[in-house]
Amino acid sequence: MGRDKPTILLVHCHYRLPGGEDVVFAAERAMLERRGHRVVVYERSNEEPGLAARALMPLRAVFSLKAWREVRALIRSEGVDLVHVHNTLFAVSPSVFWAARSEKVPVVQTLHNFRLFCPAGVLLRDGRVCEDCPRRPGGLLCAVRHACYRQSRLQSAVCAGIYAFHRLLRTYRRVDLIALTDFDREKLLDFNARRRVFSPQRLWVKPNALSADQPLPPLQPLQGRKNQVVFVGRLEELKGLRTAVEAWRLLEGDPAAPELLLVGSGPLEDWVRRQGVARVRLLGRLPRGQLYPLLAESRAALAPSLCYESFALVPAEAHAMGTPVLASDLGNVGAMVRPGVDGLRFAPGDPAALAAAVRALPGLEAAADPAAMRAEALDRFGEEKNYAQLLAIYRRMLAGDEGADS
Numbered sequence: 001m002g003r004d005k006p007t008i009l010l011v012h013c014h015y016r017l018p019g020g021e022d023v024v025f026a027a028e029r030a031m032l033e034r035r036g037h038r039v040v041v042y043e044r045s046n047e048e049p050g051l052a053a054r055a056l057m058p059l060r061a062v063f064s065l066k067a068w069r070e071v072r073a074l075i076r077s078e079g080v081d082l083v084h085v086h087n088t089l090f091a092v093s094p095s096v097f098w099a100a101r102s103e104k105v106p107v108v109q110t111l112h113n114f115r116l117f118c119p120a121g122v123l124l125r126d127g128r129v130c131e132d133c134p135r136r137p138g139g140l141l142c143a144v145r146h147a148c149y150r151q152s153r154l155q156s157a158v159c160a161g162i163y164a165f166h167r168l169l170r171t172y173r174r175v176d177l178i179a180l181t182d183f184d185r186e187k188l189l190d191f192n193a194r195r196r197v198f199s200p201q202r203l204w205v206k207p208n209a210l211s212a213d214q215p216l217p218p219l220q221p222l223q224g225r226k227n228q229v230v231f232v233g234r235l236e237e238l239k240g241l242r243t244a245v246e247a248w249r250l251l252e253g254d255p256a257a258p259e260l261l262l263v264g265s266g267p268l269e270d271w272v273r274r275q276g277v278a279r280v281r282l283l284g285r286l287p288r289g290q291l292y293p294l295l296a297e298s299r300a301a302l303a304p305s306l307c308y309e310s311f312a313l314v315p316a317e318a319h320a321m322g323t324p325v326l327a328s329d330l331g332n333v334g335a336m337v338r339p340g341v342d343g344l345r346f347a348p349g350d351p352a353a354l355a356a357a358v359r360a361l362p363g364l365e366a367a368a369d370p371a372a373m374r375a376e377a378l379d380r381f382g383e384e385k386n387y388a389q390l391l392a393i394y395r396r397m398l399a400g401d402e403g404a405d406s
Helices: 020-034 051-055 057-062 065-078 095-102 141-145 153-168 182-194 241-250 269-275 288-296 313-320 331-335 351-359 361-367 370-381 383-398
Strands: 008-014 039-045 082-085 107-110 176-179 203-205 226-232 259-263 280-284 298-303 325-328 343-346
Touching: 008 020, 008 065, 020 039, 020 313, 020 383, 039 065, 057 065, 057 153, 065 095, 082 095, 082 383, 095 107, 107 383, 141 153, 176 182, 176 383, 182 203, 182 331, 226 288, 226 313, 241 259, 241 269, 241 351, 259 288, 269 280, 288 298, 288 313, 298 313, 298 361, 313 325, 313 370, 325 331, 325 351, 343 351, 343 361, 351 361, 370 383
Parallel strands: 008 039, 008 082, 082 107, 107 176, 176 203, 226 259, 226 298, 259 280, 298 325, 325 343
Antiparallel strands: none
């Protein structure tokens, strides 16, 4: 299709539980197609059937010959100009980078987590931020010792083995990388300075875009909205779900307390039901067509994450709906909020601090401006600007403007 509208091969491996990476992958594909690019897709899933496949998964996760062959074949048959990778764990593997290299096609990966330096990907252990793997002499072995990935030493060893092997091969020094925020970029550069994994000259910054597939609902004044706060995400420990539920337990005696609506699914779903906390309701997973109106009619969105997060998508979406955000004062989630302007911050993992933030909502509602929140969110994360940022990265890669393979 030519270098003005290069043909892009998007590569992605789906986890067992759907998550934000899947949403971003689909949204970016749709954005490129809307802008006139021919998009070829290579997708795999960690839920692929077959006992033999599962038995061989650890080896294939390190270097999948199947993915290597199939990606090479797609590049040749489809006339691919550039390969853009999202997730490779486990079924795809970093072999796809070598497939692109063998065909002399530039390749970039969006870093949705910190897995280059932390096998668990989230820099979190026992409910607290942990940077042992990138900072301590033991490196990736710290994650194995503490069973950081899915509380399994075996699975943690597989993850650590993948990245240890590709450090030896210098795989990521030959790959362009996209960090989602300046916070992520600075963390990655700091870790990389201690143990060189990638070429700093190849590290770009481009946030995720707000989905343009759904029209934005009309703005609603903050006063008079439904008395509810919305949590959106996987129902799991690292998202701070226990903090949220315990905060609402503290609010049970307050007749003015809003209802907490939990949108999503995950391992803590049954735990939430067993708690029986008043004004906490599970809604399950919702499509964006239902989620956006829900955010627009709610008093606030809740982001109580215990980890840095690689990008705070839900706060960005909430602000685009003109809805303030209650966010833990940590990493990208905290950085998304300006206290008293478009949300409030609270200490991560502290139910009492969150309950106090909920009680402070009336003051925030008197000061916040839904129209200003939407305008800023669209300016920062709207599709027009996001596409321009992505295309600029693609063009510089295609022109050979990249760092050395040192």
